[in-house]
Amino acid sequence: ETGVTQSPTHLIKTRGQQVTLRCSSQSGHNTVSWYQQALGQGPQFIFQYYREEENGRGNFPPRFSGLQFPNYSSELNVNALELDDSALYLCASSMTSGYNEQFFGPGTRLTVL
Amino acid sequence: AQKVTQAQTEISVVEKEDVTLDCVYETRDTTYYLFWYKQPPSGELVFLIRRNSFDEQNEISGRYSWNFQKSTSSFNFTITASQVVDSAVYFCALRRGEYGNKLVFGAGTILRVKS
Numbered sequence: 001e002t003g004v005t006q007s008p009t010h011l012i013k014t015r016g017q018q019v020t021l022r023c024s025s026q027s028g029h030n031t032v033s034w035y036q037q038a039l040g041q042g043p044q045f046i047f048q049y050y051r052e053e054e055n056g057r058g059n060f061p062p063r064f065s066g067l068q069f070p071n072y073s074s075e076l077n078v079n080a081l082e083l084d085d086s087a088l089y090l091c092a093s094s095m096t097s098g099y100n101e102q103f104f105g106p107g108t109r110l111t112v113l
Numbered sequence: 114a115q116k117v118t119q120a121q122t123e124i125s126v127v128e129k130e131d132v133t134l135d136c137v138y139e140t141r142d143t144t145y146y147l148f149w150y151k152q153p154p155s156g157e158l159v160f161l162i163r164r165n166s167f168d169e170q171n172e173i174s175g176r177y178s179w180n181f182q183k184s185t186s187s188f189n190f191t192i193t194a195s196q197v198v199d200s201a202v203y204f205c206a207l208r209r210g211e212y213g214n215k216l217v218f219g220a221g222t223i224l225r226v227k228s
Contacts, residue, residue: 033215042117042204042218043158056214088156092216101148102216104158 004093004105012111013081021076021108023091030095031055032074033102034066037088049074050096078110086112115140117207119219126195127227134190134222136205142166147181147188148206148216158204164188195226 005024013019025032031050035043045058049068063079072093078085088109092102116139126132138147149161162172164181172179176193192199202223206216 031214035216040220042206042220043216045215045217048214050214058215090156090158092158101160101163103160104150106155106157109156 004091004103006089006091006105006108008108009106010109010111012113014113015081015083017081017112018077018079019081019110021078021089021091021110022073023076023093023105024073025091025093026103028095029093029103030072031093032068032072033092033094034074034076035090035092036060036085037090037107038084039087043090046076081112083112086110115142115145115207115209115217117205117217117219119203119205119222121222122220123223123225125225125227128197129194131191131193132195132224132226134192134203134205134224136188136190136219138186138188138205138207140207140209142209144210146208146213148208149179149188149190150204150206150218152202152204152221154201161190192224195224197226197228200224200226 004026007022033048034046037043046060047057048055052068065077068074088107090107092104094102118137145166147164150158152158178191180189202221204221205219
């Protein structure tokens with residue numbers, strides 16, 4: 001059974017650029033959630049995708065957007081990058097949008113200069 | 114609103130000492146779930162335990178144990194006979210009800226176990 005994978009591992013961008021982060025969910029999981037973890041803080045919920053539809057969103061501006069594909073993999077897109085977007089972005093997959101625990105990938109470390 | 118507080122920012126212990134990580138939560142829901150995750154330096158969050166609000170039984174798994182007390186809204190985590198490999202950041206998290214979709218995390222506690 002393959003776990004949650006994310007790419008790339010690290011990324012450096014400059015302010016104003018756009019970035020796409022990718023996540024492959026664990027086998028058998030149809031739900032993907034994205035979290036942003038700033039240095040020294042706990043992860044903050046960005047949004048969740050369930051069966052290719054957005055299923056809940058945290059307090060993040062519209063320049064944070066996402067997609068989920070038929071194979072349940074997902075992308076997180078961030079436009080007009082700001083310095084404060086520098087963080088570890090974590091993807092988590094689960095069997096459904098509700099009950100089951102979320103399993104996390106290794107994250108993508110984004111640095112915005 | 115839901116909130117998780119981990120008041121201990123950092124704890125340092127010597128190997129073989131017991132250590133307890135505190136977690137206090139706030140929620141208006143009657144049905145909710147509590148979690149603990151471990152984050153080693155590699156960054157990946159490792160699931161440790163899930164507890165639902167109707168199950169106040171304490172749980173033990175090897176050197177790990179969890180104490181859930183609804184009366185004080187606490188879900189504390191104890192590591193017995195700590196080891197250097199336990200060094201990590203530990204997060205307590207809360208999710209609402211059966212249809213909740215997001216985890217609300219505390220700020221985390223850095224645990225340093227010295228040999």
